[in-house]
Amino acid sequence: MIKESKEGVILQIYVQPKANTNEIEGVDEWRGRLKVKIKAPPVEGKANKEVVKFFSKLLGAEASLIKGETSREKDLLIRGISIEEVKKKLKIYR
Template sequence: MFEIEEKHGDLLFRIFVQPKSSKNMVAGIHGDALKVKITAPPVDGAANAMCIKFFSKLFGVPKSAIEIVSGQTGRNKRVRVATGGDRDKACKIRQLLDAYS
């Protein structure tokens, strides 16, 4: 089951990344993670950078608000979205994520 954790105003969730895809998109749920297809290859952090850029656009937040906190070299990652304590922004992001589960 996909789970979104809230800690100190930030949202944390797991993703499963499929690199070298034909387009950037959320492809549903994979186990306990959000499955994300990314066009970038898994080389020199390119897929991680693309994940950050993708979520930044999806959530309407700056890239600096997105952080991959674990799993930098694997397909299973944990992502943090900093909301700056903005409850409305956190609620909107949670609703976007809930739509995929």
């Protein structure tokens, strides 16, 4: 779900588009991913942009999509923050 790499921290998420609010719902134990609700629809990359914006703001660091452009299972690369800081900031959602 959260891994460290040479480039930064990789966050594995499962996205539910067209939700009422942007929020982290919890951990999907079966997939081993963080469950995220996003308001944007999954058309023309709108949900992907919303996910990147949401995590950039939430973590106060640069986020970019590195895997899963057309899938609900996505990997985000978070730069400029340590894995410990990411875990601490996401703790409030567990």
